[in-house]
Amino acid sequence: MARIKAPVVITANDLLTGEVVYLDPAHRWSPELSAAKVFNALDEAEGELAVAFSEAVVVGAYLAEVSNDAAVTPRHYRESFRHKGPSNYFHGKQAVQDTEVAA
Amino acid sequence: MYNYQEFDRAFVRERVEQYRDQVQRRLDGALTEDEFKPLRLMNGVYLQLHAYMLRIAIPYGTLSSRQMRQLAYIADKWDKGYGHFTTRQNIQFNWPRLVDTPDILDALADVDMHAIQTSGNTIRNVTTDQFAGAALDEVADPRPYAELIRQWSTDHPEFQFLPRKFKIAITGAVEDRAVIRAHDIGLQLVEHEGRIAFKVFVGGGLGRTPIIGQELVDRLPAEDLLPYLEAVLSVYNLAGRRDNKYKARIKITVSAMGIDAFRARVDEAFQRLRAAFNGQDLAVLGDIQKNFAPPHYVEKSQESYFDALDGDIGFREWVERNVSPHKLPSYASVTISLKGHGDTPGDATSDQMRAIADLAESFAHDELRISHEQNIVLPHVAQADLPIIYRTLKSIGLATANIGLISDIIACPGMDYCALATARSIPIAQDIALRYARREAEIGHMQIKISGCINACGHHHVGHVGILGLDKAGVENYQITLGGSAGNDAAIGEKMGRGFNVDELMPALDRLIDAYLALRLHEGETFAETVKRLGIVPFQEALYVVDQAA
Ligand code: HEM
Ligand code: SF4
Numbered sequence: 001m002a003r004i005k006a007p008v009v010i011t012a013n014d015l016l017t018g019e020v021v022y023l024d025p026a027h028r029w030s031p032e033l034s035a036a037k038v039f040n041a042l043d044e045a046e047g048e049l050a051v052a053f054s055e056a057v058v059v060g061a062y063l064a065e066v067s068n069d070a071a072v073t074p075r076h077y078r079e080s081f082r083h084k085g086p087s088n089y090f091h092g093k094q095a096v097q098d099t100e101v102a103a
Numbered sequence: 104m105y106n107y108q109e110f111d112r113a114f115v116r117e118r119v120e121q122y123r124d125q126v127q128r129r130l131d132g133a134l135t136e137d138e139f140k141p142l143r144l145m146n147g148v149y150l151q152l153h154a155y156m157l158r159i160a161i162p163y164g165t166l167s168s169r170q171m172r173q174l175a176y177i178a179d180k181w182d183k184g185y186g187h188f189t190t191r192q193n194i195q196f197n198w199p200r201l202v203d204t205p206d207i208l209d210a211l212a213d214v215d216m217h218a219i220q221t222s223g224n225t226i227r228n229v230t231t232d233q234f235a236g237a238a239l240d241e242v243a244d245p246r247p248y249a250e251l252i253r254q255w256s257t258d259h260p261e262f263q264f265l266p267r268k269f270k271i272a273i274t275g276a277v278e279d280r281a282v283i284r285a286h287d288i289g290l291q292l293v294e295h296e297g298r299i300a301f302k303v304f305v306g307g308g309l310g311r312t313p314i315i316g317q318e319l320v321d322r323l324p325a326e327d328l329l330p331y332l333e334a335v336l337s338v339y340n341l342a343g344r345r346d347n348k349y350k351a352r353i354k355i356t357v358s359a360m361g362i363d364a365f366r367a368r369v370d371e372a373f374q375r376l377r378a379a380f381n382g383q384d385l386a387v388l389g390d391i392q393k394n395f396a397p398p399h400y401v402e403k404s405q406e407s408y409f410d411a412l413d414g415d416i417g418f419r420e421w422v423e424r425n426v427s428p429h430k431l432p433s434y435a436s437v438t439i440s441l442k443g444h445g446d447t448p449g450d451a452t453s454d455q456m457r458a459i460a461d462l463a464e465s466f467a468h469d470e471l472r473i474s475h476e477q478n479i480v481l482p483h484v485a486q487a488d489l490p491i492i493y494r495t496l497k498s499i500g501l502a503t504a505n506i507g508l509i510s511d512i513i514a515c516p517g518m519d520y521c522a523l524a525t526a527r528s529i530p531i532a533q534d535i536a537l538r539y540a541r542r543e544a545e546i547g548h549m550q551i552k553i554s555g556c557i558n559a560c561g562h563h564h565v566g567h568v569g570i571l572g573l574d575k576a577g578v579e580n581y582q583i584t585l586g587g588s589a590g591n592d593a594a595i596g597e598k599m600g601r602g603f604n605v606d607e608l609m610p611a612l613d614r615l616i617d618a619y620l621a622l623r624l625h626e627g628e629t630f631a632e633t634v635k636r637l638g639i640v641p642f643q644e645a646l647y648v649v650d651q652a653a
Contacts, residue, residue, distance in 0.1 A: 015130070017200050018154035056132045059150055076577055078518060081527075082152050086519035088447045088529045091183055091198070092153045 007068045008045050009036040011082070012058035020082045020093065023052055023061075031093065033083050038068050114258070115212045118219060122146045123205035130202070147218025148204050151520045157196045157204060159211060159218045163231040163249040164192035164473040168460035171471055173214040175456035181207050186456070188441060188449040190513050190562060192230045192473045197520055219257065224265045226256035226336075232274045232281045233474035236395065237436050237482040239428040242292045243299050245275035247392045248328060254387065255329050262336055266343030267351035269336070270308075282475060284316040284593040285309055285565055287353045288335060299325040305335060305365070306357030309559035313595045314354040317362045319369065327377065329384045334372035338365065398468035400431055403487035411490040418493050421504040426489065437467075437481040437492060438474065440503040440511065444540040448514045448532050449477030458499045466492055476513055478506065508543040509551060510536035513562050517555025517572060524555035526572025526579040531608065538609060539616070546616060549630040550589065565589040567631045568615070569596045581608050583646065585639050588631060599643050601650075611646050618645035
């Protein structure tokens with residue numbers, strides 16, 4: 001990918017489950033992209049990333065580009081798949097969100 | 104089948120305990136991810152896009168029904184009720200939690216299985232012909248040699264940190280069903296003056312620099328196998344590049360050095376190493392061979408089989424497509440397609456695994472194989488039992504009669520799971536299978552292979568039609584290659600031109616297939632043969648006719 005552009009979120013995988021998580025404004029890791037802190041300045045995001053990267057509860061933190069119009073949405077399809085789940089089965093986040101709605 | 108010795112058992116249990124401790128230390132924070140990652144990879148645990156993934160070795164693709172049932176149990180207890188059989192004849196679980204992985208490895212050890220050397224720069228699971236020990240066209244069963252290699256390479260102190268991963272494939276048959284020339288070392292058993300010898304190929308591999316392996320030695324006496332392999336590995340271990348991982352595979356070493364110079368260095372090392380082996384390996388081989396004695400075949404009346412062939416068109420088609428000749432005339436090998444139209448290539452649910460295990464136990468001398476085409480094989484079946492096997496498979500949705508047809512696709516996990524992917528491969532395979540389901544018998548033998556990135560885990564280079572998923576400025580884009588082959592005439596396909604976006608890909612394949620149907624001399628001329636006869640140009644024109652019109 002070319003050099004990354006703001007706005008961005010910080011994303012990683014949960015150490016225990018591997019699930020995709022996002023850093024929220026209170027510096028907790030949330031499974032919801034909608035809860036993610038959106039950084040409009042890249043250097044601020046990079047500063048936080050350095051902290052996030054060394055956190056013990058997640059693996060492989062990095063910056064992901066988003067658009068932040070009506071809702072926060074990933075700009076690249078890879079991040080959309082991570083946010084949704086695989087296309088061959090109704091597994092991953094899409095299924096989790098569904099049970100939450102159903103509950 | 105190879106039976107574990109106490110030594111193997113103790114070794115595997117010890118590794119599980121070490122790993123359990125490592126996971127605990129990671130969870131406590133005593134190990135950082137940088138420290139832990141190589142340790143988990145050594146035990147087959149990867150991190151993919153949505154979850155961890157556990158890759159389990161199925162040595163030379165052979166499983167017992169008990170082992171298959173245990174895989175089903177693992178799928179239900181710790182995963183989402185299914186598993187993915189891969190083109191490396193392994194199985195992957197896509198959703199385990201890190202904390203559960205030690206328990207899964209223990210459950211595997213209960214049935215003499217493990218995930219060691221499924222990762223890392225080691226000698227990986229040796230792959231072979233799925234019909235090994237059963238095939239009509241076989242010189243000798245390659246699996247005792249595969250097992251000998253497994254024992255020699257497992258935890259081999261010198262070869263745990265090779266310049267890069269190392270894959271060996273072996274076949275004992277005339278027809279290469281193991282793509283041996285796409286492996287770092289390919290071995291073919293041949294008969295020479297009444298004795299077994301090996302034709303050895305070296306430096307094959309796919310990935311970003313696809314190369315077909317070259318012949319290193321024409322007839323290596325079978326008893327020299329391990330010292331010779333040790334010689335090849337030791338030359339590679341010294342001469343292989345460690346500075347650049349893209350140039351680290353043996354194929355690059357061989358290309359850079361030239362095959363003759365490489366051979367000379369191997370010969371020199373071989374002379375030196377040979378003495379050290381002093382026949383121990385042959386004693387081991389003798390013991391191993393006892394474990395691969397053929398099953399106790401039973402002669403049964405074939406009447407019901409011939410009746411079913413006459414009476415049931417569905418059965419006849421399935422026999423034509425999915426049943427292969429066995430060295431015993433009253434026997435056959437059955438390929439159970441994991442390529443139902445619209446299904447994910449290589450996936451099996453836990454119920455399917457159990458049903459297949461039952462079939463193997465009742466009708467197939469308790470043996471199962473995984474093919475590199477991601478199907479499951481019952482290698483030894485009496486023809487008399489084919490009708491009941493067919494009916495059972497049909498009742499569980501596993502009787503798709505499509506082996507070798509356009510829907511029998513190899514596809515890597517792609518961007519639905521894999522963290523390295525540049526595009527998805529599974530949905531493309533699903534679309535193709537559904538699109539051509541009705542026409543596939545007419546289209547005939549055709550191998551489509553799909554990878555979700557340049558690493559080529561889906562073997563796209565050696566597909567008759569190869570499809571490579573790429574990221575073109577933030578859009579999934581698929582590049583087509585033609586002219587590849589995975590058989591005895593192994594060849595790397597040629598790139599056709601610009602790639603296609605998802606919505607352009609199926610129409611492009613339509614044009615390609617229509618062109619073939621129009622150009623073939625007769626129904627028996629396969630797609631690959633037509634491409635060979637005419638060259639790629641007419642197919643290229645068919646693919647890009649829209650560009651010319653524009
Ligand atoms: C987490 C998932 C996977 C990762 C990270 C991965 C990684 C890689 C990489 C980096 C290469 C290129 C190696 C090189 O050229 O030096 C490769 C090649 C390959 N992988 Fe995978 N792979 C994955 C899944 C699979 C699966 C599911 C299969 C079997 C279906 C597979 C089979 C192969 C094969 C056949 C090759 C090409 C042959 C060769 O090594 O030259 N891989 N893989
Ligand atoms: S080819 Fe690429 S996308 Fe497919 S499994 Fe291999 S590394 Fe992943």
